[in-house]
Amino acid sequence: MKHFGDRKTIRRKSLRRRGTTAVEFALVFPVALLFFVSLITLVQGFIIRNAAENAAYFGARRGIIPGATDQSIRNVISEEVRLGLTSNFTANINRLGDFVTVTVTVPMQGNAWATGGFAPEILTITQTCTLRKQEE
Numbered sequence: 001m002k003h004f005g006d007r008k009t010i011r012r013k014s015l016r017r018r019g020t021t022a023v024e025f026a027l028v029f030p031v032a033l034l035f036f037v038s039l040i041t042l043v044q045g046f047i048i049r050n051a052a053e054n055a056a057y058f059g060a061r062r063g064i065i066p067g068a069t070d071q072s073i074r075n076v077i078s079e080e081v082r083l084g085l086t087s088n089f090t091a092n093i094n095r096l097g098d099f100v101t102v103t104v105t106v107p108m109q110g111n112a113w114a115t116g117g118f119a120p121e122i123l124t125i126t127q128t129c130t131l132r133k134q135e136e
Contacts, residue, residue: 044113048106049125051084055091056104056129063093063100064133077104086111101130 059077062068070093077091081104088110092103108123 040113044111045108045125048084048086048108048111049127051081051086052089052104052106052125052127053129054083055080055089056102056127059091059093059102059104060100060129060131063095063102064131066134073102077102081106098133099130100133101128103128 055077058080059073062076063073073093074091077089081089084106086106089104089106092105094101094103103126105124105126108125
């Protein structure tokens, strides 16, 4: 039968290992948390960009239909932006000749869940779509 040492030696090694685990956790946890929050913010940016892109496209599609008003275009845009879970946005509608251009701008500040109000004001997502009007 092998002898692994007395119980006091084994107990001391166990207590030292607990301290090592706590130090490793204290070093790794903040880095892992930062990575996780950054990943969530990045995914939110993609969701908001997709919602703005869809809003610009469907707004322009609504605008090319004969008899469409700016208010009906804005209603379609706000429905699409709401699907992206955003609360504030600006929409610009331009009608030049046979073309309708819709630009949707969504700021990240106030729309990102993970960063809350900490996103800089310069982080905005802008999507534009231009379509030709249908013949009447």
